[in-house]
């Protein structure tokens with residue numbers, strides 16, 4: 058499903074160049090569940106942003122479902138991103154003046170789904186994440202764990218091939234964090250492919266594959 062071949066990326070840091078992704082080779086199959094762990098500044102978020110086609114690299118190849126994404130234009134990358142990738146962030150990134158249902162509906166509106174189908178889809182996915190009774194609440198009326206469930210519902214509403222999660226439990230207490238990981242596990246059991254960056258050893262250990270990044274170099278445990 059995903060193949061990274063000899064991917065390199067450098068950032069400019071004053072006069073120096075920082076080798077932030079160093080000859081990365083990685084294959085991810087459909088249905089995999091990977092955690093990426095490693096010290097601060099080792100390149101984990103850069104790798105995730107690259108997998109999410111939010112950022113580009115300087116050399117190498119990135120194949121996503123047989124598409125050579127390294128050969129795509131910015132606009133084509135945005136299309137692939139919208140169709141195939143769902144993102145979950147530490148700080149949820151919901152729109153505060155929209156209800157839970159409206160937040161989840163946004164990607165479907167952008168994809169021009171008609172209203173009746175949209176409402177049906179949104180209520181189905183919010184039920185799936187355990188929020189059937191919170192659909193019309195605003196983010197300010199929800200707990201951290203509930204906010205992350207809304208964000209997960211938004212990420213999966215278009216049934217993306219790949220979910221990328223950057224510290225999805227970073228802003229949650231331990232109980233809410235465990236609930237979110239349990240939800241991600243159940244999505245994975247239903248076939249969803251997930252790549253998650255985390256600092257939390259316990260959460261990371263629950264993934265099926267364990268990737269470690271140190272100074273831009275990837276290894277698998």
Ligand SMILES: Nc1ncnc2c1ncn2[C@@H]1O[C@H](COP(=O)(O)OP(=O)(O)OP(=O)(O)O)[C@@H](O)[C@H]1O
Nearest residue numbers: 068069075077095096097098099100101102103104
């Ligand atoms: N846009 C940028 N320009 C220059 N340097 C950058 C840029 N983005 C990140 N870096 C540097 O690249 C390195 C890797 O950053 P990255 O955010 O990928 O690390 P990380 O492993 O996710 O860290 P953390 O665990 O603290 O989030 C860091 O040294 C960072 O300072």
